[in-house]
Amino acid sequence: MQLCQYPSQSRIRRFTLEAIQIPIVYNQYGDPAPPILRAYVGDPAKIRLVHGGIKETHVFHLHNHQWRLEGGNPVSTIIDSITISPQECYTLDILYGAGSRNRVIGDVIFHCHLYPHFHEGMWTLWRIYDRLEDGKGKLPDGSPIPLFCP
Numbered sequence: 001m002q003l004c005q006y007p008s009q010s011r012i013r014r015f016t017l018e019a020i021q022i023p024i025v026y027n028q029y030g031d032p033a034p035p036i037l038r039a040y041v042g043d044p045a046k047i048r049l050v051h052g053g054i055k056e057t058h059v060f061h062l063h064n065h066q067w068r069l070e071g072g073n074p075v076s077t078i079i080d081s082i083t084i085s086p087q088e089c090y091t092l093d094i095l096y097g098a099g100s101r102n103r104v105i106g107d108v109i110f111h112c113h114l115y116p117h118f119h120e121g122m123w124t125l126w127r128i129y130d131r132l133e134d135g136k137g138k139l140p141d142g143s144p145i146p147l148f149c150p
């Protein structure tokens with residue numbers, strides 16, 4: 001999974017998110033440039049977190065979801081962030097699957113919790129659907145999704 005996005009001058013806007021301003025690089029629909037995870041609410045979900053770099057340590061933080069620090073240990077501490085250093089990897093077994101216990105739908109952000117990294121674009125979304133998505137990019141009423149026009 002690629003977490004970094006590199007701004008191009010033509011597609012940068014600043015949005016207020018979590019009370020800070022972050023630049024995003026977006027596609028024609030206003031989605032962030034890095035890949036978006038997709039699932040249906042309640043789907044079992046595991047995230048394989050791999051740090052293939054050689055320098056920086058990061059803190060992976062996923063909103064609205066949690067996992068156990070020690071996967072497979074039912075009394076292990078429940079967390080929603082984990083520090084990952086170069087050449088480390090983790091499998092995050094998401095408790096209650098996509099949408100978590102409260103069955104959240106919509107876009108859930110995940111990002112590096114080191115804010116300079118977040119600010120430079122180390123974030124993307126997990127899109128959780130509550131109805132069948134056919135991949136045609138249409139709204140529930142069948143009309144096309146309008147292009148994002150800043």
Ligand SMILES: [Cu+2]
Binds near residue numbers: 058059112113118122
């Ligand atoms: Cu980071």
